[in-house]
Amino acid sequence: MAVAESPAPESVEIDRNTGVASFVWADGPAQFSLEDLRGNCPCAECRGLRERGLPVWPKPSSPLPLKLESAELVGGWGISFSWNDGHATGIYSWSVLRAWVGLESDDSV
Ligand SMILES: [Zn+2]
Structure with missing residues (x-):
């Protein structure tokens, strides 16, 4: 699986109270x-x-509200999250996050 070369954000902040993850790249911010x-x-x-049209979250067993247990940078190309439903x-990848908010990636088509 090819991983796009996208720059790492200059800052990553996750506000657990508001449930907002903020990323800042040199060419723009992104919030999710x-x-x-x-x-x-x-x-x-x-x-x-x-792909099967099934809910990813919440499932009937998902604890509400959704909470982030931890976040970890992955090899300089992305970030992984551990959620309170046990999913991790x-x-x-930075390229996926950037694409979601319309920031360009080197391999964008
Ligand atoms: Zn998943």
């Missing part, structure tokens, strides 16, 4: 709600659910 990030989780399991397999 935790619900949006969880619902668009890029892991294979969640992609499969979306999604890695959000």
Whole structure:
């Protein structure tokens, strides 16, 4: 799987009270709600659910509200989140996050 070369953000801030994740790149900021990030989780399991039209989050067993347990930078190309529903397999690459808010990536088509 090819990983796009996208610059790392200059800052990453996650406000657990408001549930907003803020990223700042040299060419622009991006903000995501935790619900949006969880619902668009890029892991294979969640992609499969979306392809079948099934809910990624919340599921009947999901604890509400959604909370972030931890966040970890991944090899300089993305960030992974551990959620309070136990899900932690999604890695959000910088290129995907940038694409969601319309910032350009080197490999954008
Ligand atoms: Zn997932």
